[in-house]
Amino acid sequence: MxxxxxxxxxxxxxxxxxxxxxxxxxxxxxxxxxxxxxGCHGPNHEGGVGADLRPAKIAKKxxxxxAETILNGRxxxxxxxxxxxxxxxxxxxxxxxxxxxxxxxxxxxxxENVKKGWKKINDRMEFLKKYPHPVDVKQNTDICFVTExxxxxxxxIDGTTGKILSKHPAGFAVHVTVTNKRQPRYAxxxxxxxxxxxxxxxTPGQQKIAQVQVGSESRGLxxxxxxxYLMAGNYVPGGAIxxxxxxxxxxxxxxxxxxxxxxxxxxxxxxxxxxDTPYGPYIAFALKDxxxxxxxxxxxxxxxxxGDIPNIGKILHDGFENEGKEIGRYLMQASxxxxxxGVVDFKTKSLVAKVYTGPGTKPHPGQGSSWYNDxxxxxxxxxxxxxxxxxxxxxxxxxxxxxxxxxxxxxxxxSEHTPFIWSDCVLGGPSNWNxxxxxxxxxxxxxxxxxxxxxxxTVTDPVTHKVLYSWSxxxxxxxxxxAVVPRILHAEPAxxxxxxxISEWNAGRIGIYEAKTGKFVKYIKGLTTPTFTYSxxxxxxxxxx
Numbered sequence: 001m002x003x004x005x006x007x008x009x010x011x012x013x014x015x016x017x018x019x020x021x022x023x024x025x026x027x028x029x030x031x032x033x034x035x036x037x038x039g040c041h042g043p044n045h046e047g048g049v050g051a052d053l054r055p056a057k058i059a060k061k062x063x064x065x066x067a068e069t070i071l072n073g074r075x076x077x078x079x080x081x082x083x084x085x086x087x088x089x090x091x092x093x094x095x096x097x098x099x100x101x102x103x104x105x106x107x108x109x110x111x112e113n114v115k116k117g118w119k120k121i122n123d124r125m126e127f128l129k130k131y132p133h134p135v136d137v138k139q140n141t142d143i144c145f146v147t148e149x150x151x152x153x154x155x156x157i158d159g160t161t162g163k164i165l166s167k168h169p170a171g172f173a174v175h176v177t178v179t180n181k182r183q184p185r186y187a188x189x190x191x192x193x194x195x196x197x198x199x200x201x202x203t204p205g206q207q208k209i210a211q212v213q214v215g216s217e218s219r220g221l222x223x224x225x226x227x228x229y230l231m232a233g234n235y236v237p238g239g240a241i242x243x244x245x246x247x248x249x250x251x252x253x254x255x256x257x258x259x260x261x262x263x264x265x266x267x268x269x270x271x272x273x274x275x276d277t278p279y280g281p282y283i284a285f286a287l288k289d290x291x292x293x294x295x296x297x298x299x300x301x302x303x304x305x306x307g308d309i310p311n312i313g314k315i316l317h318d319g320f321e322n323e324g325k326e327i328g329r330y331l332m333q334a335s336x337x338x339x340x341x342g343v344v345d346f347k348t349k350s351l352v353a354k355v356y357t358g359p360g361t362k363p364h365p366g367q368g369s370s371w372y373n374d375x376x377x378x379x380x381x382x383x384x385x386x387x388x389x390x391x392x393x394x395x396x397x398x399x400x401x402x403x404x405x406x407x408x409x410x411x412x413x414x415s416e417h418t419p420f421i422w423s424d425c426v427l428g429g430p431s432n433w434n435x436x437x438x439x440x441x442x443x444x445x446x447x448x449x450x451x452x453x454x455x456x457x458t459v460t461d462p463v464t465h466k467v468l469y470s471w472s473x474x475x476x477x478x479x480x481x482x483a484v485v486p487r488i489l490h491a492e493p494a495x496x497x498x499x500x501x502i503s504e505w506n507a508g509r510i511g512i513y514e515a516k517t518g519k520f521v522k523y524i525k526g527l528t529t530p531t532f533t534y535s536x537x538x539x540x541x542x543x544x545x
Contacts (some may be wrong), residue, residue: 019347026088029097035172036085040078042234043217044272045101046289047315050079059099066098067091077386078362078408078427106268109215109239109255112470117213118250124200124209131202136165140185140201141537144494145177146510147189151528154197156206159494159501159535162512162524166205171195175219177534178545180245182227184536185222188245194218196232201536210248214241220274222283224545229298229431231283233271242286242296252303254285254294260533262291262311269336273319275544277328279346279456282306286316286333293333293344307349313338320368321544322395324378327541332380341382353397362386364413366490367545369421371441376400379441381421383409389467390423390437392444401444406432411490417497418515420447426489426505433487436502438518448518452504452511453485459518471520474516476507492533503530514515 032045040050047053070091073081082091134140144159154170154177157163171191180186187199187206194215199206202226220233223245231246238256243249256269267291276283281299284307286292291314295307313335322330330352331344338362343353347536357363361384369381379400381392388405388410407428414421420438429434436450446462452473458468476484486507491500493515499526502511510524510533539545 017308025087025093027086027090027093029090029094033094033097034181035527038084038217038235043104044106044268045098053098053101055099055101061099063092063095063099066095067218070094075429079540106257107216107237109234109237109241109253111250111253114212114214114241114250114253118210119212120210120247121208122210123198124246124504127203127207127209128201131200131204134185134202135204136206137170141204141540143187143201143536144492145187145532145534145536146503146527146530147174147177147532148209148527149173149505149529149531152191152193154199155527156187156199157524159499161498161539162510162522163305164524164526168197168199168206168208170197174532176221176532178221178223179534179536179539180223180227181225181540184540186227186245188221188223188230189535190214190218190221190232192217192219194234194236196221196230196243196248208288211245212248212250214250215239219270219272220285222274222276224281224283224298225278226281226298229277229283229303231274231285231296233274233285235270235288238268238270240274240294240296242298254296254305255422256287256290258291259287259292261289262314265516272317273333275319275321275331277321277346278543279326279328282346284331284344284346286312286319290315291316291335293331293342295346295349307346309349309351310345312342312344312351313340314356314528316342318365318368319426319544320370320380322380323370323379323543324372330384331544332365332368334363334365334382336364336385339363341365341380341391341393355391355393355397355399357382357384357391358387358389358402359398360386361389361391362408363391364410367413367492367542369412370416371414371421373444374442381412381423381439383412385410385425385427388425388428388432390421390439403437403439403444403446405446406435406449409537413491413493414441415493415497415515417493418500420518422491422500422502424489424491424502426487430485434485436488436491450488450502450513450518452488457511457520459520469517469519474523474525488533492535493538494535496537501533501535503533505529506532 045053071083146155173194198209215234217235240254269287272288314337319333341355365382390403392401407425440447486504512521
């Protein structure tokens with residue numbers, strides 16, 4: 001039994017420097033790492049989306065080259081540039097901290113601690129009686145959510161008009177929003193800082209009902225299809241938390257502070273994706289560092305784990321479920337360390353296939369895509385973080401097409417109202433991150449490309465290079481007065497399927513496009529790093545979303 005991942009003391013976190021770095025820096029590198037780097041590289045620097053940065057991996061590497069990577073990023077990966085935030089001395093100090101990191105104490109998730117962070121904000125039953133119907137919209141399924149990452153807010157937007165209805169503080173870097181499909185007046189968000197918030201969408205301004213601090217770093221969220229339970233996934237402390245969906249009262253925790261990974265090591269695992277399914281009374285959650293998916297049966301007393309599917313792959317992240325026949329039976333789980341999409345069968349509670357996405361691809365499907373193709377039947381697709389590639393496979397779990405795009409992406413999505421799957425290139429660097437590829441769902445070829453420039457936007461035919469549509473783009477400038485190349489990501493249906501919303505992360509707005517053609521409609525402005533969007537009406541029919 002190996003114990004190399006069990007680390008020694010929280011006090012060691014303060015050991016940040018051996019004094020060998022050049023220059024002077026006042027940066028609190030531990031805090032900066034937690035805010036800027038931990039999401040990709042892990043709380044104990046064990047890696048994930050980003051590389052393993054533990055001393056055993058990097059202590060003997062050239063410190064100068066590591067500092068250069070911090071300042072200038074690494075093209076073709078998710079590693080961004082920090083030269084606008086860090087001085088050379090800051091980068092040197094960060095490298096020294098990483099090369100001499102002693103680890104920190106692994107916290108254990110407990111129900112007692114989570115319950116301490118639970119608080120009621122408004123009386124749900126009082127709101128239920130006072131507002132039987134939505135006040136701000138015709139029906140609450142018209143509402144779309146937007147996460148303003150750097151503003152730590154969740155916003156509610158009328159998806160039929162684009163009007164911003166309300167904005168709410170909801171924790172650092174709000175990550176995911178979901179709705180209660182059985183009672184869609186209730187919505188939930190989770191922040192990277194571990195704060196879960198419940199909203200009542202029928203009330204004026206979509207008021208908060210309750211909040212609970214489930215940990216210090218979190219990611220996933222899912223509501224059971226019967227509307228009774230909500231589950232959150234934690235990075236720190238590692239584990240999952242089951243709550244009452246009507247009150248946010250914590251009911252049970254599933255610690256993952258001591259699990260066995262694919263290499264036989266014992267250590268803590270973060271919990272990444274959390275998934276509900278209409279196929280059975282199950283909520284599943286992925287152990288990011290251990291390569292397992294656990295299945296919880298919420299219909300049984302004490303909500304037991306009834307399935308443990310191991311050896312899916314290394315570094316499990318996000319995923320999605322099948323549509324069509326036996327909807328929600330199969331979970332497509334991304335393994336970014338093994339470059340596969342593991343297919344978990346809820347019926348047999350087993351791993352039935354591994355779809356290989358290609359060397360170094362790091363699959364990141366986001367909401368994923370599942371649609372019917374006349375030739376192949378039900379198809380599925382994922383984006384790739386490190387490679388400009390949309391990988392498409394069939395229900396026999398064979399890859400049928402690889403569609404090249406301009407650069408690595410994070411989200412690929414579709415709906416019944418559009419002939420395309422929409423694939424972003426947000427990790428493709430400044431020359432490519434302003435592009436969205438619209439891939440025809442029947443031909444499986446790129447049909448058109450949306451490009452948002454600093455002054456002009458276009459929709460072009462990739463074969464003839466003919467401009468099909470164009471529009472004037474308001475120029476956004478950075479602090480130095482330079483025009484910003486819009487960084488676009490995450491296509492989400494809206495307005496009863498007539499529109500597709502695309503976030504412009506660094507331009508502070510959302511572009512709205514015709515779902516059937518890709519033609520630009522208008523902008524929703526006045527946002528801060530809009531990232532994740534969520535259409536209640538669309539997600540009502542999507543399993544595990």
